[in-house]
Amino acid sequence: MNKFESLVLGIILAPAPILFCFVGAWFTSAMLGFSENIVSASALSGLGLGIIVSAIILKRLVRTAYTMSNKALIVLYGFYSILAFGFGMGIPVFNYALGIVAGVYTARKMCHIRASEKDCRWNIKKAAIFTATVMAIICCLMVLWGLAGNVDGKDFEILFESLLKLELTITVPRFWSIIFFGACAMILLQYWLTKLAAIITIKLSGKDFCG
Numbered sequence: 001m002n003k004f005e006s007l008v009l010g011i012i013l014a015p016a017p018i019l020f021c022f023v024g025a026w027f028t029s030a031m032l033g034f035s036e037n038i039v040s041a042s043a044l045s046g047l048g049l050g051i052i053v054s055a056i057i058l059k060r061l062v063r064t065a066y067t068m069s070n071k072a073l074i075v076l077y078g079f080y081s082i083l084a085f086g087f088g089m090g091i092p093v094f095n096y097a098l099g100i101v102a103g104v105y106t107a108r109k110m111c112h113i114r115a116s117e118k119d120c121r122w123n124i125k126k127a128a129i130f131t132a133t134v135m136a137i138i139c140c141l142m143v144l145w146g147l148a149g150n151v152d153g154k155d156f157e158i159l160f161e162s163l164l165k166l167e168l169t170i171t172v173p174r175f176w177s178i179i180f181f182g183a184c185a186m187i188l189l190q191y192w193l194t195k196l197a198a199i200i201t202i203k204l205s206g207k208d209f210c211g
Contacts, residue, residue: 005108006062012101013061014054016076019083021050066109074130077102081134090145092138092186099131099190103197111205124198132191139183 001009025046029039068076077098084094106127110120 001112009062009065010058013065014058016079017053017057018047018050020079021046021053066112077134081138085138085141090142092135095135095138096190096193099135099194100197102127102131103194104201107198107201107205110202120202124195127198128191128195131194132187135187135190136183139186143179
């Protein structure tokens with residue numbers, strides 16, 4: 001592993017314990033009903049603790065980045081996905097970036113462990129399926145969020161009119177069709193981006209046995 005790759009892995013992994021401690025302390029104190037001052041103090045304490053933990057374990061995390069268990073990777077990706085979804089204010093733009101990172105990581109891992117062509121193809125496919133599955137869950141959350149906010153066909157009519165200057169009448173069947181096919185498109189895009197990122201990384205790494 002060269003210095004540049006170690007740096008990139010460090011940039012990706014370092015925020016995990018920091019954000020986990022910060023968000024965990026913040027939400028825990030808020031859910032317990034503490035005052036705003038205590039919640040703020042708890043969040044800052046969690047942030048400080050997270051920075052300390054990250055500084056202590058970062059080198060080990062980077063050194064063992066390609067030998068992490070699948071469970072640890074799933075938890076890490078899930079945690080970042082939640083944060084990305086929230087940071088995007090319910091629009092999973094940043095989640096696509098996570099899918100690309102997952103594809104690059106998988107490809108580099110295959111190179112480091114000198115995986116066979118069969119294993120390389122299979123692991124890239126698994127990574128793409130996994131990120132697409134997470135996107136499917138996010139799409140379900142978006143639908144539930146929209147229904148809770150009483151989003152209906154009229155909102156889509158306003159959206160199409162403002163963005164595309166189209167005057168449409170969105171009936172109930174059309175409303176659900178837009179949601180279904182839109183979700184399918186988002187899921188397939190995540191799958192494709194993850195796989196494409198992995199394939200490009202494999203080729204840039206001097207390999208040509210994955211695709």
